[in-house]
Amino acid sequence: MATEYPAAGTAAAGRGDESRIHDIGYRGYDGPRLGRSYATRSLYSQSLRGAYGLGRSVKSKVLPMLLFVVMCVPAAIMVAVAVATKAKELPLDYTRYAIVMQAVISLYVASQAPQSVSRDLRFKTVPLYFSRPIEIADYVRAKYAALASALFVLTAAPLLVLYAGALLAKLDFADQTAGCAQGLLSVALLSLLFAGISLVIASLTPRRGFGIAAVIAVLIISYGAVSVVQAIAFHQDSTGAVAWLGLFSPVTLIDGVQSAFLGASSAFPGGQGPTGAQGAVYLLLCLGLVAASYGLLIRRYRKAGL
Template sequence: MSIDTTRIHNIGYRNYDGPRLGRAYARRSLFSQSLRGAYGLGRSAKSKVLPMILFAVMCVPALIVVAVAVATKMESLPLDYTRYAIFTQAVIGLYLAAQAPQAVSRDLRFKTVPLYFSRPIERVDYVLAKYGAMSSALLILTGAPLIILYIGSLLAKMDFADQTKAFAQGMVSVVLLSLLFGGVGLVMAALTPRRGFGVAAVIATLTISYGAVSTVQAIAWGTGSLGAVKWLGLFSPITLIDGVQTAFLGASSSFPGEAGPGAGPGVVYLLVVLALIVGSYAVLMRRYRKVGL
C-alpha cells in the first residue's frame, strides 16, 4: 500500500517592511553602477583592461611633461591645460566608442529597460543616470591629467596664480567636452542594440567629422578663404570645443593658421555646444520613450 507523501510547505512569504528609498536612491544607484562599469569595476577582469589602459595612456604624457618641467626647472609648462584634450582626442574618442555602447546597448539588446521602469524609476531617471555617469567617466579621464600637470607645476615652483588660472580654464574646457561627448556618444550607442554597430557609430561620428572639417579648413586656408575657417569648426565636436576655449578660455587654436574664432563667433560656438548637449538629452528621452514600453 502506497503512503501519501504530499506536504504543504510554508515558505514564509512576507510583505516588505523595510525602508522604501524611492526614486532618488534608485537613480543614484544606477548612476554609481554605470560609472563603475565605465572603468570595468564590478565586472570581469577582461572588462577592466581597455578602460584602464586608456586611462594610463591619457596620464602618461602629463607625467612626462611634469618630469621634464621639474628636471629642467621650466618657468611654464610646455603643454597648455586647454590643449591637452585636443592633443589626446584620439584616446578620448576610443574610450567613448568602447564605453558608451557598454552603458546602454546591453539594456537594449536584452530588453531590460522595461524592467527598470517597472520599479520606482522613470524614464527621466534612467536617462539622467546614464548621461551623468558617461559624462563623469569622461571627466575623470580628461581631468586626471590636468590635475597631474597642476601638481607638477606647483612642484616645479611655477607661478601659483598663473597656474591656478590656467588649470581652472582647462577644467572648464573638459567639463564642456565631457558633457558634449557623453551626450553624442550615448545617442549614437542608443540607436542600436548591437554593441559593434554602436562602437562604429561613435567612431564615425567623432573621427569622420573631425577629419572632414580639418581637411576642408586646410583647403579654405590654402585658397585664402580665411573667414570660412572659423565657421567650419561648427561641424565637429572636437573643433567646437576648440573654438569655445579659444574664444573664452585663452587657449591657442588648432585651426589652420591659428585662425580661431573671436568673441563674436565664439558665442555661436558656445550656443551650438549647449544646444547639442540639450539636444542629446532630448533625443535620449525620446528614444527611451519607445524602448521603455
C-alpha cells in the same frame, strides 16, 4: 463553502481531506522604501563603475584602464621634463591637452557608450527598469551623468597631474591655478558634449559593434575631415571660412569655445580661432547639442521602454 488559503510565508500540501501547512521561510519586507532617488543614484553608481570595468570581468577592465593610463602618461612625462629642466612654463597649456589627446578620448567614449546602453536594448532589460519606481527621465539622467562623469575623470586626471607637477617645478601659483581651472571647465563641457552625442548614437542600435563604429565616425572621422577642409581653406586664403567650418565637428567645436572664451590657443590653421559673434555661435551650438542629446534620449526611451 469557505476555502482556506495558507498564510504568507507558508505553503499548503496534502491529498484529499488531509492537508499540512509548511513554513518555507518567506518573509514580508517591512524596511524603508528608498524610492526613485535611491534607484537613480544606484543606477548612476553602477553605470559609472561599469565605465571603468569595476564590478565586471578582468577583460572588461583592460581597455578603459589602458586608455586612462595613456591619457596620463604624457602629462607625467611633461611634468618630469619641467622639473628636471627647471622650465619656466609647461610644454603644453591645460586647455590644449584634451584637444591633442582627442583620439584617445574618442576611443574611450566610443567603447563605453554602447556598453552603457546597447546591452540594455539588446537583452530587452529596459522595461524592467521602468517596472520599478524609476521613470524614463531618471534612467536617462543616470546614464548621461555616469558617462559624462567617467569622461570628466579621464580628461581631468592628466590636468591635475600637470598642475601638481607645475607646483613641484615652482611655477607661478596664480597662473597655474587659473590655467588648470580653465582646463577643467573646458573638459567638463567636452564631457557633456561627447557623452550626449555618443549615447544618442549608441541608443539607436542594440549592436555594440555598430555603436562603436558610428561613434568613432562622428567624433574621429569628422574631426579629420573638418581639419583637412580647414587647411585647404586656409591655404586658399579663405581664412574667414576656417572658423565657420569648425562648427561641423565636436572636437573643433570645443576648440572654438575655449579659444573664444577661455583665452586658449587654437589648433585651427593659422592659430586663429573664432572671435566675437562666431564664439557666441560656437557656445550656443555646443549647449544646444547637449540639450538636444538629452531630449533625443528621452524620446528614444519612451519607445524602448514599452
